[in-house]
Amino acid sequence: MKRLYWTQPDTLDAEVVVTALEDGRVTTDPVLFHPDEGGQPPDLGTIGEANVLGVEVVDGQIVHRLDRPLSDGRYVARVDRPRRQHTASHHTAQHIISGIAQERFGLKTTGVHIGLERCTVDFDRKIEWDTVTALEREVMEVVTLDVAVETLFDQADVRVRDELKPIEAGVIRVVKIGAWDQSACCGAHVRTTGRIGMVRLCDIESKKDGTRVFFLAGRKALDCSQQETNVLRELRKAASCSTGELLATFEKAQAQARDLTKEVARLWTQMLPGLAASAQVLGVQSSKVGVQVAEIPPQLVAKLAGLIAEATEGTGIAVSGTRIAISSRTLDAAALLKTIQNAAGGKGGGSPGAANGNLGRAVTADEILTLLKN
Ligand SMILES: [Zn+2]
Known part of the structure; x- marks a missing residue:
């Protein structure tokens, strides 16, 4: 054959x-x-x-x-020429990556995947980004040297990266890329390394005891680099800063957002007692029920219901949008929630002391009071 x-x-x-x-x-x-x-x-x-x-x-x-x-x-x-160009470029790039990784960084290749969208090489050890960057530079050196990718047959005495196994009826094929890689392989490659054009090591992922490196070659590598360049340009525009200042700008914005969130929470905590005091109050079965409908953060609805129950020494009902919470010292909160949900829809439940959930639609305080009166 x-x-x-x-x-x-x-x-x-x-x-x-x-x-x-x-x-x-x-x-x-x-x-x-x-x-x-x-x-x-x-x-x-x-x-x-x-x-x-x-x-x-x-x-x-x-x-x-x-x-x-x-x-x-x-x-x-x-x-199909573009498809072969893709698979052969990525496969040849993988030879160079694996060869240099072994020779220069002592990394053994434990797995390889050449996909149409995603290509990976797995190494037997944990590595950091400085190693990946150094490896990428050395791989690109071999690409620019335009080294011949040779096929040697039946040279059982050559030192190769992986085990020598006959590929078919006694044929041993070794692929040699100058001094950088010699390995037994049955695949299709490009004729010289310059044909690859460009290799990018795009990402790494920790795997058990090793590392998976995601790489791209040729046109795919250029597409990826251009996409990243576009994202960086948009980010620089949005942040009005240089690429080098982006991380610091982003970290500063994150810190500011955290401070603002804290400040908003503090202001709401100050405002809740006022909202509890201004709840509309109704007597139900010799117990007081206070109702407040107000736009507040969803996570504070139950707290407001508790404050109303405390202020009325009875029951507090708080609603924000369709979020509802009931806190009661005297009545069955879960039963009250059910009564309101029978009229307004929604889901939720709880215990006699506290219940919460969502309503099927927005309601007013008057509507809840009318429901409770009946
Ligand atoms: Zn190969």
């Missing part, structure tokens, strides 16, 4: 000999399409008039799943 993507990664269209299998599946000679293998998504494209929907390794053969059957013969095969 001649895998053209191993030795001629730039050949993305060529005439191939098709052998038809059952269910619209075919094999080709040579093989242009990289299969779904080794964590790299399959190539897509066309063979003759047929679209390639998937490529997989079945019993050592590379099998193409097509949208229509093809009979045996010669056809022109075309690999």
Whole structure:
């Protein structure tokens, strides 16, 4: 089986000999399409008039799943160029990242994912951002040196990053990127590292004992950097400061917001006794019930009900918007809430001492007093 993507990664269209299998599946000679293998998504494209929907390794053969059957013969095969550029660039970038991480920082690669949207390398140790930044710089050095990505066959004596395993019938393929990486691999790569264009290590995530690094290459890396540049520009505009001053500006705004929240809470606490004193009061079953409907923060409604109950030495009902709280020393608060909710709707409950919940609509103090009178 001649895998053209191993030795001629730039050949993305060529005439191939098709052998038809059952269910619209075919094999080709040579093989242009990289299969779904080794964590790299399959190539897509066309063979003759047929679209390639998937490529997989079945019993050592590379099998193409097509949208229509093809009979045996010669056809022109075309690999989807942008998709291959994406997978091959990211895969080659991963080789460089893993090779340098091992050689320079003693980090062993424990997992790799090359996705169409997200690419990651997992390392065996915890690392911090200064290591990531240094690693990114060294990776970009290798990209700008435009080093050849070579394929070596059956060189069992080469020192490689990972275990040497035959890929098919005794074939051992080693991918070599100058002095930076040598590893056994079955994937598709770019011909030289300069083709990657750009590599960004965008984020890290702690994994058990190790670290997951999210990276992007080529066009995706540029898209990500431009998006971040746009966000920074908008933030600078909103905060009227330079990029370097953004963090300090943000922290100052957070501190101010915290102070203001405290101040507002303090002012409300001062105002609540006045609202409790001005509640409308009604006698129910020889007990006093005070009702106050006012726009106050939802978390203070129960406190206001308690203050009214204290002031009337009976029952306090406080409402803000559709939020209601009842505090009672003499009547059954839960039963009162139910009476009001029977008329106004809503959900909630509680005990004889205290009940709270929401009403289905806004109510007035007069409406509640009329309900309680009856
Ligand atoms: Zn590879």
